[in-house]
């Protein structure tokens with residue numbers, strides 16, 4: 001097979017090199033195309049554009065495959081811990097025993113946040129959405145750790161910034177929630193693991209200790225692992241492009257959090273529950289909402305369905321669906337919206353509209369149902385996603401820096417007015 005493609009344009013033949021990845025994925029390198037021909041490429045939403053070469057995640061949307069650093073998501077979800085997966089994603093290898101102990105110990109001992117954060121928190125109205133609060137507080141870390149501002153500092157400094165972010169995000173997230181509901185802020189406890197510590201800060205009060213059921217911590221661990229990394233999605237691309245200007249890790253990740261917030265991305269888990277609640281309140285008729293989703297004159301979309309890259313089945317959704325059944329069974333929770341979700345899924349999977357467009361339930365169709373069963377409030381769902389995705393953002397930022405990638409700066413095809421003269425106010 002040829003290692004270039006030919007583009008015939010204006011009587012010229014332009015050779016475009018073919019780039020191949022380790023899983024035989026092929027791409028045309030068009031980086032010199034403009035210089036050779038005056039042409040740029042256009043691809044709104046970057047649906048067919050590779051922005052980088054990355055060694056972190058392999059995803060085959062047609063076959064429903066997802067691997068972090070070569071390891072199948074199914075094996076990691078079953079056998080690993082979240083901090084182990086985070087290490088794998090960020091540093092490129094499964095940690096040995098000593099490495100995992102050091103990593104876990106470092107993160108455990110950086111969970112406290114500066115007391116002045118309380119002043120920042122108090123400045124937010126109690127009805128502030130926690131995604132806005134956590135992204136602001138993550139940016140604020142730059143003020144408390146100014147040494148983090150220079151992303152080209154030593155690998156040790158970068159590692160410290162990474163440890164601080166991994167360690168403090170659960171504290172920031174739980175404090176955002178406590179501030180919202182007007183309860184005293186609870187401090188981290190170093191004798192608890194990553195998920196147990198977060199749940200404790202969320203649900204304990206000075207009046208009432210909280211002891212997390214292992215079923216709950218296990219389910220949360222699994223959810224965080226499943227969300228940990230997903231190659232060049234909207235929020236991760238945001239992190240990389242912000243970081244490409246040499247903005248700091250905290251500034252780049254905070255930008256990614258804001259990209260995640262939207263209902264077409266990480267905000268979908270909240271939107272799914274709100275949709276299921278609305279269907280329940282409207283009599284529970286799933287078919288009526290399926291018809292709305294298919295009606296091109298109706299803006300309603302079936303939230304939690306469809307995915308930019310999975311045109312088969314989202315492998316994470318398979319694992320999560322089973323986890324949802326397990327958790328609800330073990331906790332003895334019967335949730336009427338789970339029945340509506342199952343009915344919607346069943347009908348959609350048999351409906352030609354969804355089948356032809358290859359629209360399947362995505363990771364967030366069921367994650368919200370588990371979060372609800374764990375007692376996590378709906379407006380914290382996207383925050384949970386952000387906690388899970390953090391290693392992915394960090395790993396991609398680090399890889400982008402280590403690759404020495406240039407500043408991200410797409411081009412455009414201009415469709416506005418041609419040059420025209422300024423019109424005086426009296427003539428408009």
Ligand code: ACO
Pocket residue numbers: 263264265266268293294300301302303304305306307308309357359362363364
């Ligand atoms: N409900 C109804 N129709 C849908 C849905 C849906 N959820 N998703 C896509 N479609 C239809 C579109 O109307 C379009 O139909 P057409 O070809 O007749 O015009 C076709 O399927 C293709 O849809 P696009 O929007 O072009 O697909 P795209 O890849 O741009 O969008 C997206 C993917 C944003 C995820 C979309 O499927 C969606 O909006 N889903 C609902 C929101 C959601 O669940 N987001 C979470 C994604 S997963 C994540 O971020 C973790």
